[in-house]
Amino acid sequence: MDFYLNFAAYQLNTRMSGNSSSVTSILDQLSASGHKKVVFCNDPDTGLKAIIAIHDTTLGPALGGTRMWNYNSEAEALEDVLRLSKAMTYKAAISGLNLGGGKAVIIGDSRKAKTEALMRSYGRFIKNLNGEFVTAEDMGTTTRDMEYIRMETNHVTGVPESIGGAGDPAPITAKGVFLGIKACVKEVYGTDMLAGRSVVVQGIGNVGEHLVDLLRKENVEVYVSDINEERLQQVARKYKAKAIEADKIFTIGADIYAPCALGATVNDKTIKKMKFAIIAGSANNQLGDEELHGQLLLDKGILYAPDYLINAGGLINCYSELTGFGKKRTMQLTENIYNATREVIKLSKAENIPTNLAASRIAEKRIADIKKIKSSY
Numbered sequence: 001m002d003f004y005l006n007f008a009a010y011q012l013n014t015r016m017s018g019n020s021s022s023v024t025s026i027l028d029q030l031s032a033s034g035h036k037k038v039v040f041c042n043d044p045d046t047g048l049k050a051i052i053a054i055h056d057t058t059l060g061p062a063l064g065g066t067r068m069w070n071y072n073s074e075a076e077a078l079e080d081v082l083r084l085s086k087a088m089t090y091k092a093a094i095s096g097l098n099l100g101g102g103k104a105v106i107i108g109d110s111r112k113a114k115t116e117a118l119m120r121s122y123g124r125f126i127k128n129l130n131g132e133f134v135t136a137e138d139m140g141t142t143t144r145d146m147e148y149i150r151m152e153t154n155h156v157t158g159v160p161e162s163i164g165g166a167g168d169p170a171p172i173t174a175k176g177v178f179l180g181i182k183a184c185v186k187e188v189y190g191t192d193m194l195a196g197r198s199v200v201v202q203g204i205g206n207v208g209e210h211l212v213d214l215l216r217k218e219n220v221e222v223y224v225s226d227i228n229e230e231r232l233q234q235v236a237r238k239y240k241a242k243a244i245e246a247d248k249i250f251t252i253g254a255d256i257y258a259p260c261a262l263g264a265t266v267n268d269k270t271i272k273k274m275k276f277a278i279i280a281g282s283a284n285n286q287l288g289d290e291e292l293h294g295q296l297l298l299d300k301g302i303l304y305a306p307d308y309l310i311n312a313g314g315l316i317n318c319y320s321e322l323t324g325f326g327k328k329r330t331m332q333l334t335e336n337i338y339n340a341t342r343e344v345i346k347l348s349k350a351e352n353i354p355t356n357l358a359a360s361r362i363a364e365k366r367i368a369d370i371k372k373i374k375s376s377y
């Protein structure tokens with residue numbers, strides 16, 4: 001069955017159809033973002049349409065989740081996978097892991113279009129990459145899907161604990177976020193004791209609830225917000241947290257804002273209203289515009305813990321599964337998020353640059369340094 005369509009073939013097909021401008025723009029896009037390889041997967045028999053993006057493999061195989069989403073267009077799917085795979089390179093690099101950055105998207109409605117055959121067909125595309133890309137769960141995919149992929153290839157993590165996986169990453173992610181908060185509190189208040197501080201946790205799903213638990217155990221005053229009203233009341237009761245309405249988040253006088261739901265919640269509109277001293281949460285891509293909003297936060301004196309640094313617990317969990325590290329080593333690597341956050345803050349202060357820029361510089365330096373030693377064998 002000829003279902004493997006790689007990027008070279010995609011280029012060729014597009015050229016043959018006379019649409020050379022879109023080839024140029026895709027390749028320009030890859031050059032601009034520094035991507036190594038993009039694989040377009042097409043299997044008419046199962047309906048699979050997926051894009052695997054490998055950003056950088058200097059430090060190791062590109063690891064990234066597979067997101068299944070009903071994108072409005074292929075261009076939108078490509079843009080998403082390029083952005084997400086690049087972020088994975090930075091997340092792995094700053095976390096000290098020997099992993100590169102990658103990500104994949106399957107185009108389609110995960111509630112309707114997902115079948116065993118589709119996931120296994122996708123698994124074969126991963127297999128053909130011979131370990132250059134390793135995947136895991138993301139939005140729209142589950143541990144069950146990872147099991148289907150595992151039927152075709154070993155290059156998958158996030159399988160259930162019962163078949164050798166490292167289990168639910170959410171508690172580890174929450175622990176990393178908690179330590180990131182502590183590192184920021186140390187900077188702002190001179191001690192990392194959290195008792196008496198106040199935190200707004202936006203989104204009390206898998207990660208958010210674990211974070212609320214850790215914070216309450218340290219006697220932090222916790223405000224919670226979630227669009228799921230039933231869950232909101234249940235979690236608020238269980239941890240003695242204060243449930244607040246979504247539109248109160250940015251006006252409340254709490255010390256810390258922990259975004260644990262959506263991306264881009266730190267933007268022109270919200271920054272204006274914020275009275276927080278610290279922003280530190282698990283959500284990916286918290287800044288609406290990296291450059292602009294990182295600088296605005298610095299100008300306003302709000303300390304921002306770069307999202308990909310403090311939410312790396314999930315990736316660390318996958319890395320442990322891949323390398324066979326046990327829970328102890330997973331926890332050690334996660335605990336290092338405290339020191340890594342302190343290091344980012346130190347560089348940000350020394351150079352008077354936003355913390356997100358300081359984090360990128362540290363990640364890029366590690367990749368450049370390792371690239372040099374690799375050429376000396």
Ligand code: NAD
Binds near residue numbers: 207208
């Ligand atoms: P989840 O789906 O379990 O929880 C998200 C919660 O946010 C849900 O309860 C949802 O109702 C709520 N929510 C959605 N929109 C909201 C809004 N506008 N206001 C308030 N609440 C809203 O997801 P999760 O696994 O807890 O992940 C949370 C965030 O952390 C996501 O952005 C995810 O990408 C990121 N993240 C998660 C992990 C992990 O290990 N699970 C790792 C790294 C990053």
